[in-house]
Amino acid sequence: MPIRLKAKYAFPLVSMLIPLCSAVLTAQENGLCFECHNDPGLTSGTGDSLYVDSERYAASVHGRMELECIDCHQDLAGFEDWPHPRRLERVDCGVCHDEPMSEWETGVHGLPARQRNDLDAAGCEDCHGSHYILPADDPASRVYPSNLPHTCLSCHGDTRLEGKHEGMGQAEKAVSYLNSAHGQALEKRGLIVSATCSSCHGSHKISPLTEFDLQIPKICGNCHGPIYHDYLQGVHGSEYLQGNADVPICTDCHGEHNILGPDNPESRVNPRQVGAVCSRCHEDKSLSSKYGLPLGRLDSYLESYHGVALELGDLRVANCASCHGFHDIRPSSDPESSIYPDNLAGTCGNCHPNAGENFAVGKIHVQDERKDNLGAWLVKKAYVLFISGLIGGFVAFIIVDLIAHRRRSRRARKEEDPGEEES
Amino acid sequence: MSEARTPLEAFRLVEHEGRLYHLRFSTVQRVQHIILFVCFFLLIATGMPLLFSETWLVRKMFWFEGSFTIRGIIHRAAAVGLFCISVYHVFYCLFSTRGHQDLRQMILSKKDLVDPLLILLYNLGRRPEPPRYGRFNFIEKFEYYAVVWGSGVMLATGAALWFPVQATMLFPRWVLDIIRVIHGFEAILAFLAIIIWHMYNVHLNPEVFPMSKVWLNGRMDLEFFSHHHRLEFDRLVDNLPAGLLERVRSQLNDPELGKRTE
Amino acid sequence: MRGYLNYTKILAVVCLLIVRAAPAGAQGNDDCLACHGEADFTVEDEKGDTVSLHVDRALFESSSHGAFSCTDCHGDVDLAGHPGQETPPAKVNCALCHEDVAGVFRRSIHGQLLEMGDREVPDCSACHGRHDIFPARDRRSSVNKFNLMYTCAKCHQNEELQKKRKFGSPDAIPLFYESVHAKGLLRDGLVVAPSCNDCHGSHEIQVSSNPESPIYRRNVYKTCGKCHTRIEEVYRTSIHGELVEQGDKRGPVCYDCHESHRIISPETVAFKHYSDEKCGQCHQDMLKRYQETFHGKAMALGATDVAACYDCHGHHDIVRTSDPRSYIHPDNRLATCSRCHENATPKFTGFITHANYFDRRSYPQLFYTFILMTSLLVGVFAFFGLHTLLWIIRSTALFLRDSKAFRHAKIRVRKDELVYRRFNPLERFFHILLIISFTTLALTGLPLKFFYADWARVLIKLFGGVQNAGYLHRFAALILFVVFVIHVVNLAKGFIPRLKTIKDPASGKFSLKALAAYFFRPDSLIPGWRDVRDFWDHQKWFFGRGAKPKFDRWTYWEKFDYFAVFWGVAIIGLSGLIMWFPAFFTFFLPGWVINVAQITHSDEALLAAGFIFTFHFFNVHFRIEKFPMDTVIFSGKISLAELKEERAGWLERLELQDRLDRLKAGDEWEGWRPIARTFGFIAFGVGLLLAGSIFVVMVLRLLSP
Secondary structure (H helix, E strand, C coil): CCCCCCHHHHHHHHHHHHHHHCHHHHHHHHHHHHHHHCCCCCECCCCCECCCCHHHHHHCHHHHCCCCHHHHCHHHCCCCCCCCCCCCCCCCHHHCCHHHHHHHHHCCCHHHHHHHCCCCCCCHHHHHCCCCCCCCCCCCCCCCCCCHHHHHHHHHCCHHHCCCCCCCCCHHHHHHHHHCHHHHHHHCCCECCCCCHHHHHCCCCCCCHHHHHHHHHHHHHHHCHHHHHHHHHCHHHHHHHCCCCCCCCHHHHHCCCCCCCCCCCCCCCCHHHHHHHHHHHHCCHHHHHHHCCCCCHHHHHHHCHHHHHHHCCCCCCCCHHHHHCCCCCCCCCCCCCCCCHHHHHHHHHCCCCCCCHHHHCCCCCCCCHHHHCHHHHHHHHHHHHHHHHHHHHHHHHHHHHHHHHHHHHHHHHHHHCCHHHHC | CCCCHHHHHHCCEEEECCEEEEECCCHHHHHHHHHHHHHHHHHHHHHHHHHCCCCHHHHHHCCCCCHHHHHHHHHHHHHHHHHHHHHHHHHHHHHCHHHHHHHHHHCCCHHHHHHHHHHHHHHCCCCCCCCCCCCCCHHHHHHHHHHHHHHHHHHHHHHHHHCHHHHCCCCCHHHHHHHHHHHHHHHHHHHHHHHHHHHHHHHHCCCCCCCCCHHHHCEEEHHHHHHHCHHHHHHHHHHCCHHHHHHHHHHHCCCCCCCCCC | CHHHCCHHHHHHHHHHHHHHHHHHHHHHHHHHHHHHCCCCCEEECCCCCEEECCCCHHHHHHCCCCCCCHHHHCCCCCCCCCCCCCCCCCCCCHHHCCHHHHHHHHHCHHHHHHHCCCCCCCCHHHHHCCCCCCCCCCCCCCCCCCCHHHHHHHHHCCHHHHHHHCCCCCCHHHHHHCCHHHHHHHHCCCCCCCCHHHHHCCCCCCCCCCCCCCCCCCCHHHHHHCCEHHHHHHHHHCHHHHHHHCCCCCCCCHHHHHCCCCCCCCCCHHHHHHHHHHHHCCCHHHHHHHCCCHHHHHHHCCCCCCCCHHHHHCCCCCCCCCCCCCCCCCCCHHHHHHCCCCCCCHHHHHCCCCCCCCCCCCCHHHHHHHHHHHHHHHHHHHHHHHHHHHHHHHHHHHHHHCHHHHHHHHHHHHHCCCEEECCCHHHHHHHHHHHHHHHHHHHHHHHHHCCCCHHHHHHHHHHCCHHHHHHHHHHHHHHHHHHHHHHHHHHHHHHHHHHCCCCCCCCCCCCHHHHHHHHCCCCCCCCCHHHHHHHHHHHHHHCCCCCCCCCCCCCHHHHHHHHHHHHHHHHHHHHHHHHHCHHHHCCCCCCHHHHHHHHHHHHHHHHHHHHHHHHHHHHHHHCCCCCCCCCHHHHCEEEHHHHHHHCHHHHHHHHHHCCHHHHECCCCCHHHHHHHHHHHHHHHHHHHHHHHHHHHHHHHHHHCC
């Protein structure tokens, strides 16, 4: 393994070296390489292009620092018998960029390389390019925030690569980032402060999902600070802090790559879909028995006017979040909860102005009507009995009437024409 | 206006294409019925979906954005229409001559309890004659009171559901839940009653099939009238002046008509 | 901000802590807090106001400076002599430690004013607090980005200060709360969303007229571009960006279109609705022409799915039309139109989007159409206006001279029992359909013509938007079309069998003369010589120079009414169809035909509505003998008295031909009278309201400069 310089020393060191010893020599030596490699038609024996555009190289971050070809292609150092006949060694970027390199080696991209010399996962040049590398803050760089998704998606968005490597994930999911709130902010509004791949997954050291999952609320909180703070106050967040893996974290409600704002009808936290998101856990039998969560919440909601109206497309009516809150959901026993008995009138009052104390009196998620609202149960039964009796009576009367009518008309016909029946 | 009209009108008769008819419903009554019909239809069409929100048809009904809001607006507008026509009807019954007369005929009597049995016995062949009815038979009276009761209940419960905040100043919200149940079931009741009972009586009944047109032109054939509202018909015959009686006799081909009572 | 947190500073703080914290920190503060720790520790200042001198120990100790000793900042306080000291201690000088920040602050607008002795300008503590200072990244800090707007609002949303100092944009902070930035910050809790300082700067803040300010006109796009990098790139190459780069004052910068504080999402309806006004700030004439097109009118009436300026011209990437990148470059136009008009044709793009009807040189076809339609409009109204005026004067004079006879005649006409049929049921039904469809067409169409009037907006709202009004308009047009076709078919059906009977009485063969005699027979609606004579006699009657002419079955103005509708339906119908199916018609016609259709449709509609709502209404409602309504079109009946009065010619002819008795009518009408009258009066009322609205709006428009 070649000797590695610490990255932070490498930069000043190299820049000091250049003016000192090789001002003339570099130009000459690079010129020597470009004598052949600046030819667009230059190919290897197997037909791969060996072309290196000298001007584009000069504009790259390394070219601007006037690095020589052999600074990277170190196996050519001291070589004299040009042209070099053999294929060059793989460039070791770690010679200068030590820290990113060691980060990469512990991430999902670098691990296979280190463990079993599997170089199929992304290496330096796959993301940064090779001869024409630009600084990350150059809008033309492949790792500039607004270009990064496309760079990552060149592998992760490719359906052909989907099952090829462990942990690649589904291409469709990764591509859905482009239409998410984050992707749209980046693409449409040109907002580089929006979250791109590296904002959540990191850049050089990309952790495997098992490690990553636990970090999600904190990672989201990097940008959505106050939301993270709210979340930790609520029942979900405080359990999360205690390491409970059952509670929902950000992605459980908002989705992963395809996160959309709540106003978007496609969003999982849009009023239309909130019920489905909450009930994934709250209607789950095993979770219900584990934590004593009452079941039947969604059904009783869908029975109510709110539920019916929402189902039929009125988005103004109350959904789960309207009453229970969202990031800082608290149990009804918490005096700060929006559904704490004393706060209910105020919560209802958000939509029904001037709602009084009476407005909240009575069970809301009525599950067993006989127990929760005996009056309604009795009325319902009485109506069912009455309606079935009455309609039964109607039908019986009508049937008798029809039969009698038929009999009468037949008799009348017989009287008119007595011969008909006999023949 | 024209001199000839008045006597006919006094006997609730009307001339059409040379024939005499019983004028069962005046124009004002027919318009009331049409308004009631429109309001009822709109209320059912915009209310029933709430009770059957799961069904495919209902889902298709609200396909465009804001359609549910429009549903609510139409429902409330029709309710206001029903309210107005109800109030008007009360005034009409109390203060107009014709309305007052008809309301008196609408009052329930012992006969209305016996008649269903009699018609049933007649239908079962246990009695030779059907019962004789007045201007409104028990079926029509039942329908009328069902509408009165139904409108009252629906308007009252509907108002509470429309203004829940104000309603809960009077009672706790669980009462509102009961009211919602009542509103829903009363609607089903009304809907079924109309679909089965009223539709049978005015459309499917073989005697009027495919439709009794009396709700449109108000005219009832004298023959039909004499069969189905015999008491009222007899009263008419008793009071008719000679000239008109003669016309009725010739029209019904019954020269003996009215002579028995003389 | 993070830039200030450099190593030297950390080093200095650490040194200070090591040196001072141990001996003075805790213990010295105990001395101070013995008094200042009390919650009710107050003194009176010179003015007699109570000033709290309380310092919350817990809060202070959790603050950034919590480890410091009180005397580190309040260095001038002599512990021994301090309690009961007359003069308050000197103001704390933050610059002692925060030297570099203080230097920056001194050059800012706040710092400069402060140095000039302005006491209303914030110093360090006004923004950062005193004993409760936290790092800006801490949620508790008053300069944390989630709290900063409230801190700035202390002065910039202070009404008293606003009045006194006249801040540039007094509503800046309330408007900011409506913005996408506030939504990102406050709803989504996004630390990357901008707060006040991200655009205005913090310590270095300057007024916007200062070229160093990040919100100085020429710097704005770079400031916005700090986050919206891609937009900045695109904008810089646009014509607007180029102008700004060249220092041209006309070049719009970000806030000219997006507003400075109330930046709402460009995907919202609200943004679309004011976008044309924004473009119109500079492109006034274009906006005016745009508003004369369907796009502009519908937009003004609240439609959401019509083209706004940017739908055709682009957003940040607007370039000159001659630039091949432009969306409205001739080569790209079809693609641009096709984005909404799916089956647009190359000729379709010939539609003149910003047409000026007054520009004879550029658009002769539009100019002459406009002149033609306008003169038709003015001509008809002038002619019938005069005609009606004379009539009113004449009948008023007659009425005043002998009002009793007039009233008697009116009662006689109404109460006469001998009634004759004038219209058959189909004709009456057609007129009802005509009323329904015409009123609907007027109600749904006129708001587009008078889009700038308040009533137009109210009407459109009533119909539930331009889209719905459009559906209703087309539906009503279909009714009218069906009525028209059935009427024409009926005419033909009546005419074709007659064709054989049209013979010259002399030769017994078909001749043109016989045909003409048939067309101009007294029962026909085709105007003939008799009508000219009637017209002349009528004029003479107006001036009291002759008897009222004896009209036959149709009067001359009824014939005009009839042909006006006939002509109107044809013209309005055709132009309406062109606008309904523009892509189809431009398949074989040039694009400007749509413009012509629009002018024709609009002016002809105004003519029709104006004519019906004034002259027709005069004939059937407002004439003293008809007032309030002539119901003949609903009942179909005319009384003998009225026949004598109005159509003596017809009566004579009927008697002569002995046809009168066949027209005698029965009376099933009575029951329907109230319904027909209600319907008639509703239509009448709607028409009057519309006529009034049109009149008011046109007068107002003419009066306004």
